[in-house]
Amino acid sequence: DQVLGYFEQKCQASKRLAEQAATVIPGGIQHNLAFNYPFPLAMSKAEGAHLQDVDGNRYIDFLQAGGPTLLGSNDAVVQEKVIETLRECGPVTGLLHEYEFKLAELVCRHVPSVEMFRMLASGTESVMGAIRLARAYTGKKWVIKIGGAYHGWSDQLVYGMRIPGTGRREAVGIPRGATSHTQESFPNDLAAIRRRLQINRLRGGTAAIIVEPLGPESGTRPAHKDFNANLRKLCDEFGALLIFDEVVSGFRVGLSGAQGYFNVLPDLTIFGKCLTGGYPMAGGIGGRREVMMLLAGGIGGKQTKRAFVGGTLTANPLSCVAGYYSLIEMEKRNAPFLAGRAGDRLTAGLAQIIERRGLPYVVYNQGSVVHLQTSGVLLLNVRNPIQLLREVNPRKHMMEEMGAAYMAHGLVTLAGSRMYTSAADTDAIIDEA
Ligand code: PLP
Numbered sequence: 001d002q003v004l005g006y007f008e009q010k011c012q013a014s015k016r017l018a019e020q021a022a023t024v025i026p027g028g029i030q031h032n033l034a035f036n037y038p039f040p041l042a043m044s045k046a047e048g049a050h051l052q053d054v055d056g057n058r059y060i061d062f063l064q065a066g067g068p069t070l071l072g073s074n075d076a077v078v079q080e081k082v083i084e085t086l087r088e089c090g091p092v093t094g095l096l097h098e099y100e101f102k103l104a105e106l107v108c109r110h111v112p113s114v115e116m117f118r119m120l121a122s123g124t125e126s127v128m129g130a131i132r133l134a135r136a137y138t139g140k141k142w143v144i145k146i147g148g149a150y151h152g153w154s155d156q157l158v159y160g161m162r163i164p165g166t167g168r169r170e171a172v173g174i175p176r177g178a179t180s181h182t183q184e185s186f187p188n189d190l191a192a193i194r195r196r197l198q199i200n201r202l203r204g205g206t207a208a209i210i211v212e213p214l215g216p217e218s219g220t221r222p223a224h225k226d227f228n229a230n231l232r233k234l235c236d237e238f239g240a241l242l243i244f245d246e247v248v249s250g251f252r253v254g255l256s257g258a259q260g261y262f263n264v265l266p267d268l269t270i271f272g273k274c275l276t277g278g279y280p281m282a283g284g285i286g287g288r289r290e291v292m293m294l295l296a297g298g299i300g301g302k303q304t305k306r307a308f309v310g311g312t313l314t315a316n317p318l319s320c321v322a323g324y325y326s327l328i329e330m331e332k333r334n335a336p337f338l339a340g341r342a343g344d345r346l347t348a349g350l351a352q353i354i355e356r357r358g359l360p361y362v363v364y365n366q367g368s369v370v371h372l373q374t375s376g377v378l379l380l381n382v383r384n385p386i387q388l389l390r391e392v393n394p395r396k397h398m399m400e401e402m403g404a405a406y407m408a409h410g411l412v413t414l415a416g417s418r419m420y421t422s423a424a425d426t427d428a429i430i431d432e433a
Helices: 002-010 012-024 076-089 098-110 123-138 190-201 227-238 257-262 289-295 317-333 335-357 375-383 385-408 427-432
Strands: 043-047 050-053 058-061 116-120 142-146 182-185 206-211 241-245 268-272 283-287 361-366 369-374 418-420
Touching: 002 012, 002 385, 076 317, 098 116, 098 283, 098 317, 116 123, 116 289, 123 142, 123 206, 123 241, 123 268, 123 283, 123 289, 142 190, 182 190, 190 206, 190 227, 206 227, 227 241, 227 257, 241 257, 283 289, 317 335, 335 361, 335 369, 335 418, 335 427
Parallel strands: 142 182, 142 206, 206 241, 241 268
Antiparallel strands: 043 050, 050 058, 116 283, 268 283, 361 369, 369 418
16 A cells, blocks of 8 residues: 555656556557556656656666666766767668677677677567578577577567466467477476487477576576586587577676676577667677678678568667667776676675565576565476466566565666666665665
8 A cells, every 4th residue: 555655646747647658558558678557657867877757756777678778877978979970970871880880890809709790670680580590501490499588579489489388378469380490498407408409300400599598587597507508519419509699698797798607609699788778779699600691691792592681770870889889888887797796785685684574585696687586486487387387477466566666665676576787886876775
């Protein structure tokens, strides 16, 4: 009641806007992570670690729109460069721009497995492109994803395309054929993945294993220490490409991404989010030259086979300049380290509260990605996924209520269960949180 009272008393302008929005926007919100309970809060200002809603309430931002703003929101240096470029050449020309090259070069310099880089408009698109590329390069057809991971909303990989162990579909409107060459394996179960690779070898072969290197759902089910290295070995043995989905981990866990952290080199890497520091159209594929050149087709080379990707606004000057200066500033300020340190501090503080009050939660972090879960869910995640799925709905709802409670206390989180820290989170801000 206290929480709901907050929304009624302090958020009337948001409420009015949310009611209007719901008349023309399905569900009243558009961003898939937007806060929605008891009604969406509308933001009007963003700066550093803070957001302000249309009623003038201030929040510490641990949602970060799902993770792209590692420097904090609306960084002044990046903003200035974007405005400069906008004044000079507008939002798009469709022709080559200097910052396309500069950003690609910077990505190649930082990310160990990336020899060439192709920008795209989102993580979802980049996943689609990487899979197409893997099939084109290997001539094989199966793709194995590691269970529960969100790789965007394409037909072939959408989250919840099949609820593990139940055969039930959560995502609807996807024809069976679209997922007929996608397989899902549980995280950390190497024996099962090997069996799939062996069976696939007899019927068309495996083009790729795609994995979030921190573990599915940005580490909600963390990967065992050697899991990625073992996937690398399996891919080599069976002639499949290893694709790291670094949409969340890329530049966030370090400028060399999770591949630098785990010291495992994938064939292809998918980027999004931090790539443009929160500016629109964040997506890209990086990888080995030989594989990447299949994107070039007949253009400027001898290649004739082409794995086609495209996009009218892709790699526009504003996204590229935003990406370039975001990465430069992240490097200058050692942003992944600062954000990680804030994540450690937040985790330690939450752990103290959980222990002191005997709450049924577990908190852990991988640098600036902080997970807060009911302890039951975490154990079930690893031990008994079917039971987990039976339990998950009421718990999910509970986490939404938690999310609302945080909001009423001035913290924006990802559904009450995940928090992204940034380089703008000082010790004082974390302690206040
Ligand atoms: N892959 C991962 C690991 C993600 O977390 C997301 C988005 O949250 C995506 C892919 C999809 O990226 P986008 O939202 O840019 O399409």
